[in-house]
Amino acid sequence: MNNKEIAKILITGPFNSGKTTLIKFVSDEQLTGNDVEATDELAQYKAMTTVGLDFGVLHIDDDLDVHLFGTPGQARFNFMWKTLSKGALGTVFLIDSSNQNAIDEAKQMYQFYSELSDMPIIIGATKQDLPHAKSIQYIASELGIDDTRVIASNPCMKEDSKNLIIALLEEIIEKESLAQEVAFS
Amino acid sequence: MSKVIQTFKQLPLLRNILKNKRSGSIHYRFNDKDFPEKINITTKKISGPDIVQQIQNLITLPTYACGWSSQIQSTPGTYSDDIIPCICAAIKKAEWLPHHASALKKSFLKMPAIQLDIPKSEIKYPDMEAYTALSHFTKNNPNPSPASFLGTAHEDDKIRYLKVLVLVYCLGFMSSKSSKKENIAKRILNRIRKV
Numbered sequence: 001m002n003n004k005e006i007a008k009i010l011i012t013g014p015f016n017s018g019k020t021t022l023i024k025f026v027s028d029e030q031l032t033g034n035d036v037e038a039t040d041e042l043a044q045y046k047a048m049t050t051v052g053l054d055f056g057v058l059h060i061d062d063d064l065d066v067h068l069f070g071t072p073g074q075a076r077f078n079f080m081w082k083t084l085s086k087g088a089l090g091t092v093f094l095i096d097s098s099n100q101n102a103i104d105e106a107k108q109m110y111q112f113y114s115e116l117s118d119m120p121i122i123i124g125a126t127k128q129d130l131p132h133a134k135s136i137q138y139i140a141s142e143l144g145i146d147d148t149r150v151i152a153s154n155p156c157m158k159e160d161s162k163n164l165i166i167a168l169l170e171e172i173i174e175k176e177s178l179a180q181e182v183a184f185s
Numbered sequence: 186m187s188k189v190i191q192t193f194k195q196l197p198l199l200r201n202i203l204k205n206k207r208s209g210s211i212h213y214r215f216n217d218k219d220f221p222e223k224i225n226i227t228t229k230k231i232s233g234p235d236i237v238q239q240i241q242n243l244i245t246l247p248t249y250a251c252g253w254s255s256q257i258q259s260t261p262g263t264y265s266d267d268i269i270p271c272i273c274a275a276i277k278k279a280e281w282l283p284h285h286a287s288a289l290k291k292s293f294l295k296m297p298a299i300q301l302d303i304p305k306s307e308i309k310y311p312d313m314e315a316y317t318a319l320s321h322f323t324k325n326n327p328n329p330s331p332a333s334f335l336g337t338a339h340e341d342d343k344i345r346y347l348k349v350l351v352l353v354y355c356l357g358f359m360s361s362k363s364s365k366k367e368n369i370a371k372r373i374l375n376r377i378r379k380v
Contacts, residue, residue: 007369026380060376064369089370162380169374176367183295184193 005064008087009168011054012071012113013094014105018126018155019070020054022094025161027056027068053080081109082116090120090168094155095139098130103142110143120171124153124164191215191247193289196355198251199243202226203272204357213243213251221250226268240275244351247285269308269356276352277311286344293331293350298362299323301353308356315342315349328362 011019024030031054054070069084071077085091091113096102113121125139140147151167153160195213202211208227214220224239281289301323310316322337323329331350338346353359 005369007373026377058373058376058380060372064372066373089366089373158380162377165377166374169370169377172370173367173374176361176364176370183292184197 004062007060007064007066007089009066009068009165010071010084010088010091011068011094012081012091012109013124014096014102014109016099017094017096017102018124018153019094021155022092022124022161022164023054023056023068023070025155025158026058026165028059030054030056078109078112081112085113085116085119088119090122090172092124092164092168093121094124094126094153096127097125097133097139097152098127100134103134103139106139107142120168120175121149122164122168122171123150124155124160125150126153126155128152129154191249193244193247193292195243195248195251196292196351198253199240199355200357202253203268203355207253207255209253209255211243211251211253213248215246216249219249236271237274237278240272241279244275244355245279245281245285247288272355273308273310273352276348276355279348279351281344286347289351290335290343290347293335293347293354296331296361298328298330299359300329300362300364301358302360303353303358310349310352312345312349315345316352318346319349319353 011022013019053072054068056068056070058066058068060066069088071081071084093106093110093113095106110121110123123139123143123145125133125136127133128136134142136150136152137147140150143150151164153164155161195211198211201207202209203226209225211224211226212221213224214222222242224236224243301320303320308316318337319334322334326333334350335343335346350359
């Protein structure tokens with residue numbers, strides 16, 4: 001019988017932000033969601049999009065696996081976001097910096113996630129290399145957060161994908177280790 | 186004139202130093218008019234009564250400011266066997282004014298459920314009865330918070346129970362149950378750096 005402990009990390013964000021690619025780079029095994037032809041207003045941005053879940057497994061040691069869940073980016077799947085976030089260590093939230101519609105949608109999604117629980121959320125601003133990309137400061141201001149919480153990231157670069165997960169884990173560790181210190185402040 | 190805020194912030198500092206087995210000096214002031222006082226914590230052999238008295242002084246009053254300076258090129262080492270008995274003796278001897286004991290207690294009341302991680306080598310705390318009571322309490326309760334532990338104390342035992350919480354907190358033997366999350370995150374971090 002497999003008694004491995006499972007830790008869960010969510011990778012979320014609006015459509016076309018790089019969730020599938022990030023999971024591919026940081027997983028030992030990946031089950032890709034169904035890529036279907038994008039329809040409606042998404043078709044102008046992306047030929048194929050993920051419907052359903054992206055799922056990756058990273059084996060940590062004999063006793064622990066990490067499950068990475070890429071949540072569907074389309075707002076009509078928001079009923080899944082709440083279920084998936086239960087028990088998660090934290091969330092990497094990706095935003096396509098070059099698309100104002102995606103940033104607008106991210107505002108609503110981010111509000112939804114930040115109200116779900118107090119789990120740490122790290123923002124990855126993708127496609128910063130594109131000519132019309134919005135700045136980190138702009139994205140932070142749109143989300144109403146400090147710009148130190150937004151990290152420029154290219155999910156096509158493995159190191160960038162790793163660094164986002166590392167930033168999230170460091171935030172989780174810092175938050176947990178501070179829990180007992182604040183009692184004396 | 187701004188009010189001087191004094192808290193027991195020296196306790197998390199002492200805890201961090203002891204947990205990470207650092208050598209260096211704790212500097213602290215009880216108010217903004219005092220000269221700073223200093224305690225040297227070292228991985229080398231330390232002498233008994235002086236350090237016990239110094240630690241007792243450190244933990245007895247809330248501080249206005251406290252800080253840490255490492256020894257040059259200090260790296261985590263192994264404390265000689267006598268640091269833990271010194272901490273034990275200092276806490277056993279410590280006496281707090283009622284309002285300071287109350288402030289200290291309030292800090293522990295804020296803490297979430299805890300777990301004890303006591304090293305195999307037995308510590309010789311002079312009040313083993315209170316120490317054992319805490320150990321049993323954490324083993325036999327699903328959510329053993331400091332608040333509920335203090336709630337089990339008879340009136341005469343309240344300070345003894347508070348002291349044993351200070352002891353396991355400062356020695357780093359106590360962690361919040363949620364620190365399981367911290368351990369998991371550290372393991373993932375070590376692994377992902379190798380991906």
